[in-house]
Amino acid sequence: MMKGVGMAMDNSATPGKQLSWAGKKVNQEQVEGELSTLWHLASDNMRISQNMNVRTSVLNFVICVQDIESARRASAILRDLSSTHIARVTLLILDTRSDAPSEVATWITLRSFPIISDIMRHHFEQITVSVSGAAIKYVDNIVQSTLKPDLPVYLWWLNDLPKDHEIFHRLINISNRVLIDSSHFLQPEEQIQDASAILQKSPHCALSDLTWGRVTPWRELIAQFFDIAEYRPYVMGVDSILIEHTVATSTQALDHHSNPKNPIRALLLAAWLKTRLGWQLSEDPADKNLDHETGTYSWHMSERNMAKVVTQPLTTTGGKRNSAPLGGIRITIRPRALEKSAPGTLCMVHMTSNINGKQATFTIQRVDDDDHVLTSVEVPGSARPPRTVNIAATHKESDLLHNELEIMGRDHLYEETLHEVFDLLA
Structure with a gap:
């Protein structure tokens, strides 16, 4: 039976970083095919359990964090998110350390939560991508490869804004709306002024703040x-x-x-x-x-x-x-x-x-x-x-x-x- 955290289990045979809560580790070129397989499994489960499967395709939701702990917290928040608009979540983990190796690792899973009761459940896809080292220069291209086409992109940047504003601007340029939460800024006054400056340099950006x-x-x-x-x-x-x-x-x-x-x-x-x-x-x-x-x-x-x-x-x-x-x-x-x-x-x-x-x-x-x-x-x-x-x-x-x-x-x-x-x- 499908659980709220996701259907797919981590493939421990795959070398490198392991995130058991993120689902199955796959190569980037395998993402769409593996997700299709998970949807077939989900459909079978729905028929067996007589649950109603609600699947919508309204928006891409990109969540950007800078450490594993924040990624786990964001993934947990999604369990309580009652929005049925999300078609796909891309959880992006950026390791901006100067000595970090250049690496891109990808995991996939399906997420679900009850809408009215456990009989009717909303499903969406979650792709977790860890990017480090020199690969961060191409973060916008990496994220774009994970998005469902022709759907708006909502970007949620957790915690402090990056010291390198170029990273943020790259992601802003592929997003329709950008969400921040200034209540979690470690340097609040400096960061909120940065947010204002970034918005002025990106006039097309629709910026919102959970603190608002x-x-x-x-x-x-x-x-x-x-x-x-x-x-x-x-x-x-x-x-x-x-x-x-x-x-x-x-x-x-x-x-x-x-x-x-x-x-x-x-x-x-x-x-x-x-x-x-x-x-x-x-x-x-x-x-x-x-x-x-x-x-x-x-x-x-x-x-x-x-x-x-x-x-x-x-x-x-x-x-x-x-x-x-x-x-x-x-x-x-x-x-x-x-x-x-x-x-x-x-x-x-x-x-x-x-x-x-x-x-x-x-x-x-x-x-x-x-x-x-x-x-x-x-x-x-x-x-x-x-x-x-x-x-x-x-x-x-x-x-x-x-x-x-x-x-x-x-x-x-x-x-x-x-x-x-x-x-x-x-």
């Missing part, structure tokens, strides 16, 4: 504050924004792919708020404070482009349009040590607004766990009870991947926000 999906519920909750007509005028009077992100405690155990301080979610949220409210960065160095060591940042802005404000204000009772706060706005990011949260998790957003002598505060606060937040509003003459919101759906990597695989075009808002982060850190 983790920020989305916070953006939605902030927008919901001002969906209420009574609170809408206060959007123009926001003059202070405080964002807190978690950092690891001194006793917190982390794996080697985690940075104890990763402010990317906070930076993305700050950049999004800046653009939505129409504020312009000051050229005065005194208006910017960047403490990369602690993860503390602040910006003071006094110039505003009213045409860029997403939600135009209601007029005041006197019939005049609300203007920018006289003192401008200050956006602050600061760390909070929490042992039970992954570094970089958002834990608070606090906004203060002053309109016509009235002050209002809007707060989203992490509660006892990362799955829930408490939203609260304090407005003169108005009482709104705090509300607890579940945001657990944004924590599972496979769910975030599933959402990204549903998107066929560009995420222009993310790209704009990414470039704003670059400017904030410049």
Whole structure:
């Protein structure tokens, strides 16, 4: 009976590197023929077990990692991936060590998971390719040889971007969409600026970030504050924004792919708020404070482009349009040590607004766990009870991947926000 990990077993008689979880080791020229054999075996199993075999051909999914441990983790994530769009996965392992021998090794297997119940299963092909040494120069050609023709290519680059941007550009040039996860960057500020620079050099590239999906519920909750007509005028009077992100405690155990301080979610949220409210960065160095060591940042802005404000204000009772706060706005990011949260998790957003002598505060606060937040509003003459919101759906990597695989075009808002982060850190 077929298992979720795959049908094919590793051929231990084949010399060289062995990856038992990757399936059967084959020569590159044998890939299509061996996969065809596996599909015949799968069809026989379906007839015997009376299961329904769902096979789709919508996209190629290329996953790029730089070590065996990350490859194993990516392969495990695929078990939980509920997307039925994947026709073929190419799991690419790059060994970029200067002293590594020039080598290309290939494994194949079929993957399956239940859609509704175990009776109906979705199947896709997985090709694992290990490339090392001088062979990396031809990585784009190697990957292209594994793809199903005439289908879009989605590239997911795990962990840090490569120091050699040429490798990344080669893979970008054969991809329709590119996914990264800045929550796993070991050098977050430097890497997120690299991502912005790479995107600017590859204008055809549709770049997305799983971390953006983790920020989305916070953006939605902030927008919901001002969906209420009574609170809408206060959007123009926001003059202070405080964002807190978690950092690891001194006793917190982390794996080697985690940075104890990763402010990317906070930076993305700050950049999004800046653009939505129409504020312009000051050229005065005194208006910017960047403490990369602690993860503390602040910006003071006094110039505003009213045409860029997403939600135009209601007029005041006197019939005049609300203007920018006289003192401008200050956006602050600061760390909070929490042992039970992954570094970089958002834990608070606090906004203060002053309109016509009235002050209002809007707060989203992490509660006892990362799955829930408490939203609260304090407005003169108005009482709104705090509300607890579940945001657990944004924590599972496979769910975030599933959402990204549903998107066929560009995420222009993310790209704009990414470039704003670059400017904030410049």
